[in-house]
Structure formats: structure tokens, C-alpha cells
Amino acid sequence: MNSPLTDALPVAQPPGEHPFDQALHLAAQPDGGMQAHTHASYWNMVGPYGGVTAAQMLQAVLTHPQLLGDPISLTVNYAGPVQEGPIAMQAMPLRTNRSTQHWWVTMSQPDAQGHPQVCTTATVITAVRRDTFSLDDIAAPAMPDPNTCERFDTTGAMAWLQRYDMRVVQGALPTLWDDSGKDSITQLWVRDNPPRPLDFAALAALCDVFFPRVWLRRARHVPAGTVGMTVYFHASREQLARQGEQHLLAQASAQAFRNGYFDQTAQLWDSEGELLATSHQVVYYKE
Amino acid sequence: MNSPLTDALPVAQPPGEHPFDQALHLAAQPDGGMQAHTHASYWNMVGPYGGVTAAQMLQAVLTHPQLLGDPISLTVNYAGPVQEGPIAMQAMPLRTNRSTQHWWVTMSQPDAQGHPQVCTTATVITAVRRDTFSLDDIAAPAMPDPNTCERFDTTGAMAWLQRYDMRVVQGALPTLWDDSGKDSITQLWVRDNPPRPLDFAALAALCDVFFPRVWLRRARHVPAGTVGMTVYFHASREQLARQGEQHLLAQASAQAFRNGYFDQTAQLWDSEGELLATSHQVVYYKE
Numbered sequence: 308m309n310s311p312l313t314d315a316l317p318v319a320q321p322p323g324e325h326p327f328d329q330a331l332h333l334a335a336q337p338d339g340g341m342q343a344h345t346h347a348s349y350w351n352m353v354g355p356y357g358g359v360t361a362a363q364m365l366q367a368v369l370t371h372p373q374l375l376g377d378p379i380s381l382t383v384n385y386a387g388p389v390q391e392g393p394i395a396m397q398a399m400p401l402r403t404n405r406s407t408q409h410w411w412v413t414m415s416q417p418d419a420q421g422h423p424q425v426c427t428t429a430t431v432i433t434a435v436r437r438d439t440f441s442l443d444d445i446a447a448p449a450m451p452d453p454n455t456c457e458r459f460d461t462t463g464a465m466a467w468l469q470r471y472d473m474r475v476v477q478g479a480l481p482t483l484w485d486d487s488g489k490d491s492i493t494q495l496w497v498r499d500n501p502p503r504p505l506d507f508a509a510l511a512a513l514c515d516v517f518f519p520r521v522w523l524r525r526a527r528h529v530p531a532g533t534v535g536m537t538v539y540f541h542a543s544r545e546q547l548a549r550q551g552e553q554h555l556l557a558q559a560s561a562q563a564f565r566n567g568y569f570d571q572t573a574q575l576w577d578s579e580g581e582l583l584a585t586s587h588q589v590v591y592y593k594e
Numbered sequence: 595m596n597s598p599l600t601d602a603l604p605v606a607q608p609p610g611e612h613p614f615d616q617a618l619h620l621a622a623q624p625d626g627g628m629q630a631h632t633h634a635s636y637w638n639m640v641g642p643y644g645g646v647t648a649a650q651m652l653q654a655v656l657t658h659p660q661l662l663g664d665p666i667s668l669t670v671n672y673a674g675p676v677q678e679g680p681i682a683m684q685a686m687p688l689r690t691n692r693s694t695q696h697w698w699v700t701m702s703q704p705d706a707q708g709h710p711q712v713c714t715t716a717t718v719i720t721a722v723r724r725d726t727f728s729l730d731d732i733a734a735p736a737m738p739d740p741n742t743c744e745r746f747d748t749t750g751a752m753a754w755l756q757r758y759d760m761r762v763v764q765g766a767l768p769t770l771w772d773d774s775g776k777d778s779i780t781q782l783w784v785r786d787n788p789p790r791p792l793d794f795a796a797l798a799a800l801c802d803v804f805f806p807r808v809w810l811r812r813a814r815h816v817p818a819g820t821v822g823m824t825v826y827f828h829a830s831r832e833q834l835a836r837q838g839e840q841h842l843l844a845q846a847s848a849q850a851f852r853n854g855y856f857d858q859t860a861q862l863w864d865s866e867g868e869l870l871a872t873s874h875q876v877v878y879y880k881e
Binding site: 379380382384386387401402404407409411413424425426428430432434436437438439440441442443444445490491520521524525534535537539541542543560561562563564565566567568570572574582585587589591592593594 | 666667669671673674688689691694696698700711712713715717719721723724725726727728729730731732777778807808811812821822824826828829830847848849850851852853854855857859861869872874876878879880881
């Protein structure tokens, strides 16, 4: 294990509160919406880490007074840049059935003329779940104990990377950008840093933790960014509680790179090898 | 090859027009929306085939005067039943960037009190695509020539099944519902029936052509229905034109069955083994 990470927290936040919980603070607004805020501890190169944006979109539903059940599906579309500062959010239950609910969520910020402009959209499906026939139909990969794996050194890295404890087993970020890439699969152990008990919002954020597959497949560093991400939640609250602060087993690979966009398919298992979530992305790349 | 299918087309439609094109007719409305209509030739058990609903959602974007580019991503959420009859649709470009566009699409029908009620929602991402580094990172399965494969007999089947020419190579619908299922993978050749040149809307519809994975995995017939589906479009117009009316190679499997919902991951290749689309679903099952 290397690089103990000791980021200073933003001064305006309650001391001791986890930065992820700080990022999930949504303040109710008079128009029925909520106000979120970008968080310095989850800053990416030119905007917030997409995973924390996804978590905020989900949190707007999970904290809504009309919520029915637990999340089944989240689809986030990253429509435009999110600027540092406050974010206006709306979460609307469009259809409530007996055991399922369909949500529409938006994030907006003022454009150059001060008019609200949509920067992120999401649909969320929630449901009251019941015990049924259940099984995983894909096996978790064999992985060494996370405590025996070297921790990814995030010293000097972008802020959001410092918010995760990552131990890559296969498919690390290339160190030589020499066009020698052969596949697009990454397997790692990952958890929040500092450790934090797993919940649905954190699980959504963790689904975006992988660097762009095109970098790995090509061993070439090209501009790339997620345009849309879907998360299917298999976990129950009980499974999340059992997982607690332990490392998740995470795997991602691409299926196709084509004309500026590639897809990523990902699986996140708990420390016992049971699926927590499966996730998919479509990602822009420049060349 | 068996069961030549000779459905009578609905009388009100122009003779000779393919039923899929009939189903895609969207009539402009004074409020800026469009009116679609359910189509008898794509009827499922208690509503329209979900694939044709997805195609209608996409078509509302593809025929919109403000459209930029070609589809990259489509996520459809099946929020409630679609009743036989007219459907009010709205397609809104929420954000237009230099080369990408983000859309919000809804279908509504009157509730018991005559008020509009959302029954289907979709987000669509479109983009102007450019030539870049491109490759498929998964291989198409080895498959026999479609002309040597037995065609699935849809005599007496639900209407929508008669709209597809399906030749299953692996993972056919169980004939014995005896709880003997061992896996969830299906591989088949499929095209429209009668044959029709492939386009983006037809490709979206084809992504929903698989019967519920839970039936195969368990060899047990339980109530099941798709709640949400995402399609990532890898194909260009040129690839679609090359494919024409030939059979697509389609594959689907589940990753997890859990507490009433399972996920399905699917790939559709062209007749030369190049990916056209990858797709994902979350599907309800009763027990």
C-alpha cells in the first residue's frame, strides 16, 4: 500500500462528514426542485467526475418524498459541461404503478445569457422488490485478496481519483503510450477513500470508475469522455449493508470502437463474488 | 424453411407498404407533437411489441426537423401499458452541441379520466460521426449459413413474432417447461418478415426480439416483461445499406436474475460479422 491520501476537505463543509456525503447534499428549493453543488474533492479535468454526477441524479430520486421502492435502473446522459458552482435539479415521478415508478431527472445551469440550460438528464426506474428465484449467470473472475494487491498511487492525480482506493489486477492505465494495446479489459478492487459504507448512490458512482477503454485498447492517449451511462442495480439494501466498507470487484471492457464512440460493459461484484450492479456506457473519443 | 407467413395487412394502410413502415407513420400535430398508432401486425399479448415501441420513439427523433446526426444511443423505459389506438408523442431536443444532440421523447395516452398519462419515455443521443480508429473488441460467434438453419415456425403465434424470420442456432424457446434450464444464451439469425432493408429504426426494434432470458435459464414459463432497454448504435448508414435485407446475427444472455428483475445483454452483428448494435435490458419477472 502506498500514498496515504490526506486531502484537505473544503472548508465550508461539516468536519468529519465524508466528501461523498457532502457531494450528495441537495437543498430543497421553493419551485419544488433541489439545488446541488459541484464538489472540489470530486473534480475531474474540466468538470465534476461523471460518477458523482450520476450519484447526484440518483440521490434526487432517493430523497424525493414520493419515492416508491429501490433503484432498478439509472440512465444518465451527459448533455453538456457542468460548471463549478450550484446546480438546479428537478426530479419528477412521471408514472407510478403498483410496484414500479418511472422518474425523469434534470440538472441545469445558467447559459451565457442567464437562461437555464440542461447539462445532464437521467431516467430512473425504482421498484418494490420481492424474493424470487435468483442467481448470477456469469461468474466473478478469480482475484487475489485485495490486501495483497498494490494500491494505485494517486499522488498528484485529479481530485476524484484520490476519492477511490483502487487496486488493479489486470488492465492498468498504460505507462507507455506506444500503440501496443491488445485488449480492453480491466479488473480491479475498488472502494471509496476514505472507506464509506456502500449504498445505492455510491454504487452508481463506482460504475464510472474506469478510465476510457480506448486508452487501454490502443495504448494511446486520446481525448475521451462518457456521453451516456446505464446502471442496473441487482443489489438489495441487505446486500449493500453486508458489503459495508469492503472492496468491490469491478470489471470493464469494450465491445466496439466505431467512428468516434465506443461502448463499455461493466460488472461490479461484492467481496463475496455476488453481482451488485451491471453497467454500460457509450463514450466519445476523438480520433 | 417452413410456415410461409401471409398475414393480411390492415385495410386502411397503403397496399404494398411494409407493416414496419406503417407502424412508423407519425402524424404532425398542431401542438408540435406527433401522433403514432399501435399496429395490429406488431401486437404482443396485451400490448404492442416493445421493439416497435422503441422504433417509434427513435423515429420521432429521426424525423424531427431539428435532428443533428445519426443515433448513438437510445434508452426506452416502458412506464405503463400502451393501449390499442392512437398515441400522443413529443420529441424535444434538450441540448444541441457542436456535434451531439440530446433528446427527450414521451408517449402518452388518456387515463380513465381522459387526462394524458405517460406510458413510455426515451432519451436519445445523436451525433455527427467521423472516421476514426475503429474495431470490434468481441468476436462474432461461429454460425452456420442462415439458409441451412430451420426457420422458427410462427404459425398461430402472436402477431409480432410473424413479423420476423428467426433461425435459432442455440438457445431456442424451451419445448419442455421442466425446470431443466442451464444457461441463458440464445444465438439466432433474424430479419424482418417480409424482408426489409435495414435502417436505424428496424435495428432498434430487432434489439428486443429475444424471448425472456428467465424462461430459458429456468425452462419455466413465468410472467415477464421488459421495463427498460438501451441500444448503442455502432452502425453507420453505409453499413446498414450494405446489410440490406440479409439476416442479422443476434445473441443475448443474462448476467443476473435477482428479486424480480434480470438484465439482458445483447449483440447484433451484420451478415459479415461486424457489430451493428449492442443492447441491454432490465426485465421484470414474477417469481
